[in-house]
Amino acid sequence: QVQLVQSGAEVKKAASSVKVSCKASGGTFYNHGISWVRQAPGQGLEWMGGLIPIFDKRNYTPKFQGRVTIVADKSTNTAYMELSSLTSEDTAVYFCARGGFPGAFDSWGQGTLVIVSS
Amino acid sequence: SYVLTQPPSVSLAPGQTARIPCGGPNIEAKSVHWYQQKPGQAPVLVVYDDSDRPSGIPERFSGSNSGNTATLTINRVEAGDEADYHCQIWDGSSDQAVFGGGTKLTVL
Numbered sequence: 001q002v003q004l005v006q007s008g009a010e011v012k013k014a015a016s017s018v019k020v021s022c023k024a025s026g027g028t029f030y031n032h033g034i035s036w037v038r039q040a041p042g043q044g045l046e047w048m049g050g051l052i053p054i055f056d057k058r059n060y061t062p063k064f065q066g067r068v069t070i071v072a073d074k075s076t077n078t079a080y081m082e083l084s085s086l087t088s089e090d091t092a093v094y095f096c097a098r099g100g101f102p103g104a105f106d107s108w109g110q111g112t113l114v115i116v117s118s
Numbered sequence: 119s120y121v122l123t124q125p126p127s128v129s130l131a132p133g134q135t136a137r138i139p140c141g142g143p144n145i146e147a148k149s150v151h152w153y154q155q156k157p158g159q160a161p162v163l164v165v166y167d168d169s170d171r172p173s174g175i176p177e178r179f180s181g182s183n184s185g186n187t188a189t190l191t192i193n194r195v196e197a198g199d200e201a202d203y204h205c206q207i208w209d210g211s212s213d214q215a216v217f218g219g220g221t222k223l224t225v226l
Contacts, residue, residue, distance in 0.1 A: 037217075047217060061214055105206070
């Protein structure tokens with residue numbers, strides 16, 4: 001079973017950017033797809049976007065289009081999510097998850113807390 | 119965009135059967151996946167493709183999908199099943215994942 005390990009918590013100023021990493025071990029997401037899902041405090045899960053590296057196919061939900069970039073490095077089995085123009089509403093736990101396009105998400109990272117201060 | 123609707127909460131006593139609905143227009147035409155999330159933890163896949171279980175998930179967890187409602191059923195509920203449960207589909211028309219709002223299962 002693949003394990004996804006994410007980078008540590010971040011505290012950012014409003015208007016800045018954050019980049020979160022997600023490294024796979026014991027397997028790959030290269031031909032499975034990798035997505036980023038966020039969860040604001042006390043809220044549900046929200047899909048931000050994802051990509052399936054083997055086809056170089058990516059998609060972002062309209063809410064984040066233009067602010068989020070998701071990339072993958074095959075050589076290190078690591079995916080990255082960068083979110084720009086941060087506001088306090090971006091304070092959330094960000095998860096990477098393997099799958100989608102169109103299957104279920106069968107493995108999840110542990111989550112990365114991003115706090116945005118004004 | 120496609121919307122999935124879940125009740126905010128379900129409460130029942132240990133040993134009872136929990137049925138958690140997930141509503142959406144003609145949802146039976148889509149594959150529905152279910153995740154269990156305990157406080158402070160990442161979600162865990164418990165049912166995929168409407169009714170299949172990943173290895174390691176107890177047989178007490180099952181799923182069904184018909185008409186406009188998919189349902190996660192948990193037989194003989196235990197205290198350890200207390201968690202948030204999220205349904206999810208892939209919207210092929212927009213090529214995006216969609217999650218329901220989540221249902222908090224409380225075992226009294």
